Amino acid sequence: MSRQTCVEFNEQLVCREKDVVTVTVTNEPESGRHGQCPGSGTVEDPYVVDWDPDDKSYPYNWSNGRRWLITLQLALSTLTVAFCSSAITGGLAALAKEMHCSQEVALLGVSLYVIGFGLGPLVFAPLSEVLGRRPVFLLTYSVLTLFLLGCALSRNIVAMLICRLFAGIFGSSPLTNASGVVSDIWTPRERGVASALYASAPFLGPVLGPLVSGWVAETRLGWRFNFWIMLMCAGFSLVFGFLATPETYSPVLLRKRAKRLSKASGGQKRYISKHDLLHARSFRVILRTNMTRPFTFLATEPIVLLIALYISIAYAILYSFFAAFPIVFQEHRHFSTGQGGLAFLGVGAGVVIGSALTPIQNRLYWRAMDRSPEGKAPPEARLYLPMFSAIVLPIGLFWFAWTTDLPVHYIVPILAGIPIGLGTAQIMIGLTQYLIDTYGIFCASAIAATVLLRSILAAVFPLISPPMYKKLGNHWAVTIFACIALACTPIPWLFYKYGALIRSKSQYARHPSVPPTVFSIRDTNATNEKKAQMSV
Secondary structure, three states: OOOOEEEEEOOEEEEEEOOEEEEEEOOOOHHHOOOOOOOOOOOOOOEEEOOOOOOOOOHHHOOHHHHHHHHHHHHHHHHHHHHHHHOOHHHHHHHHHHHOOOHHHHOHHHHHHHHHHHHOHHHHHHHHHHHOHHHHHHHHHHHHHHHHHHHHHOOOHHHHHHHHHHHHHHOOHHHHHHHHHHHHHOOOOOHHHHHHHHHOHHHHHHHHHHHHHHHHHHOOOOOOHHHHHHHHHHHHHHHHHHHHOOOOOHHHHHHHHHHHHHHHOOOOOOEEEHHHHHOOOOHHHHHHHHHHHHHHHHHHOHHHHHHHHHHHHHHHHHHHHHHHHHHHHHHOOOOOHHHHHHOOHHHHHHHHHHHHOHHHHHHHHHHHHHHOOOOOOOHHHHOHHHHHHHHHHHHHHHHHHOOOOOOOOOHHHHHHHHHHHHHHHHHHHHHHHHHHHHHHHHHHHHHHHHHHHHHHHHHHHHHHHHHHHHHHHHHHHHHHHHHHHHHOOHHHHHHHHHHHHHHHOOOOOOOOOOOOOHHHHHHHHHHHHHHHHHHO
């Protein structure tokens, strides 16, 4: 007997077998709610629990107010950890003096924190796909606040650097898991602005860091108060997340529902989540598979590899400015620490403008949906603004490269930050949405692979930037970065033209001809089996 699909919701149980739908309305307790559903409810032939389109427990059916509150919390938690990555740069000279170390060693506080961004998702992203988003966020963010407290109380550079590394590791979970939550609660048509709000945080946060910390370090509060600001922000985000964000991951929610129904039946009936039906493996096997999946994606998925490379370069160039701007504006133009932070206003304005352009991308995406016979736009419809931004980013970098020195007015290189911020933000937002749409429930692992690569480059670039600027000069140091960005310009154009073909050959990506649901996977397999039997 073939396995049936049972959908339990409120006071109804819908039982589907191919095109036959039987609806049983009952006031019985859940233990008796198998009704007329075909199947034996045994271990060999369990009832399969799935969402009904009208189920109020389905995250897609939550109210807009609730989903926007969750999205706001995701953006705030991501903004906080990104802000903490660069918030030490404003008082770097004072920190190095008090800790009796060079500024290059003190700059390791940025690099080690960002390396943590790459290490944490290797565990937390797949763990969220096994245990759920909420417990992973609450655990990791709680530990993050403790290590930020350790940074604030550190009395030597070694202790501070160790705390920064572990703060980066445990603070990394929102960088990947938040994108999974966005995918959990917003449909592809709706998630454009929500994804933009979340995806712009990793770029806006680092820009705010030196802007705030530079002025704080100049006051009598001193550089150490920057760590207390980080601690307060993280504590607020943790409490906000605890109160506002429930579990959203569909496989985990359905697994809990299946367990509840099995328990309510007194163990007489067997219920199983549709996801566990297709992937019935032990917890250890699932965890091992999910932990290796980011590396698998980098090795076998051209989409993940090239997008991760592009996002990593844009992200690393932004982080290189945390070492370069003090050289350009403070050493060469004699800005104070606070004024040096203000130089990031151009980049910040560009990030805001880039995020504000998202509604334009949304309209283009909706038009693609309207043109589709199935009403579903392909993931490549997310790439219109990234294609434009791929041209804007190198233009901004070349502009900055050749206007950094006197006698050019300081406002000119600051204004160059606008196209840099705009291009970086839209590359991040658009390509992140492309990964979410392409990999569905595996998007957390796909983005974890991206975060791993971009964190490695973002940790290295601030360390190599000062020697480059000193040996090559401002012009040619930035020109090298601009040429690298220019070499990456064809990537979104490439996927716009050939993305559907590449996805059709992927094991994990949503194929152009297959609707992105588990039902479609199972129905396709059943159709193939039927054709095979007919051919025999």
